Amino acid sequence: MRIDVMTKMRGVEPFSKLWSRRTTMSLENGSACEVISLPDLVKAKKTQLDRDWPMIRRLIEVHYFENRGHSMRQQIQFWFLELRTPELLIEFAETRDGLPQHLILKRRLLRFAKRTRALELSKAMMGEEAAERTAGRRYWTPLKAELASLRHARTHA
Numbered sequence: 823m824r825i826d827v828m829t830k831m832r833g834v835e836p837f838s839k840l841w842s843r844r845t846t847m848s849l850e851n852g853s854a855c856e857v858i859s860l861p862d863l864v865k866a867k868k869t870q871l872d873r874d875w876p877m878i879r880r881l882i883e884v885h886y887f888e889n890r891g892h893s894m895r896q897q898i899q900f901w902f903l904e905l906r907t908p909e910l911l912i913e914f915a916e917t918r919d920g921l922p923q924h925l926i927l928k929r930r931l932l933r934f935a936k937r938t939r940a941l942e943l944s945k946a947m948m949g950e951e952a953a954e955r956t957a958g959r960r961y962w963t964p965l966k967a968e969l970a971s972l973r974h975a976r977t978h979a
Contacts, residue, residue: 832961833865860885864904870958875951879906886910903929906951908944911935 834840843859858866860881867874867881882904889897898918902925905911915921915935926932931946933939 831866832958833868834862861900861904868954868958870955870962875906878904882906883910886914890914899925902932906947908940908947911943912937912940 830836840858840862841856843862844856845859847855847857849855857863864878864882867878882901885897886901886905893901899922901911901914902921905914911932912935915932916937921932921935929950931943931950934943934946936943
């Protein structure tokens with residue numbers, strides 16, 4: 823098993839803020855486990871890695887299907903800002919009495935969340951993902967180089 827320990831992640835607030843928003847899960851044996859909140863996990867998973875994007879999509883889909891019948895304001899905003907499945911975003915937008923303008927300003931592709939603009943929405947989502955991947959690469963490349971130099975210095979000391 824591999825465990826990555828990071829003191830800072832791109833796009834995610836400091837640990838103290840993450841901890842204050844954590845979720846408590848009950849395990850089968852009756853014990854509790856503290857985990858990062860779904861919105862924070864989604865932000866943390868927006869990396870350049872191929873394996874992260876299907877996971878983001880699936881996590882949000884599961885959350886949507888489990889909660890759409892009794893959603894709260896925070897969940898509604900989260901889905902508008904994070905749903906990665908064009909068909910679900912269109913379906914969700916159609917169930918609302920219009921898209922809140924402040925959310926369209928945060929996520930411009932919401933203006934395509936209509937059946938007649940599904941192809942544009944799909945392309946915009948791919949562009950959004952590409953931009954996040956590029957930002958992730960830019961963030962991690964110098965940090966990886968620094969880590970490699972520290973490893974190299976340690977093995978030659």
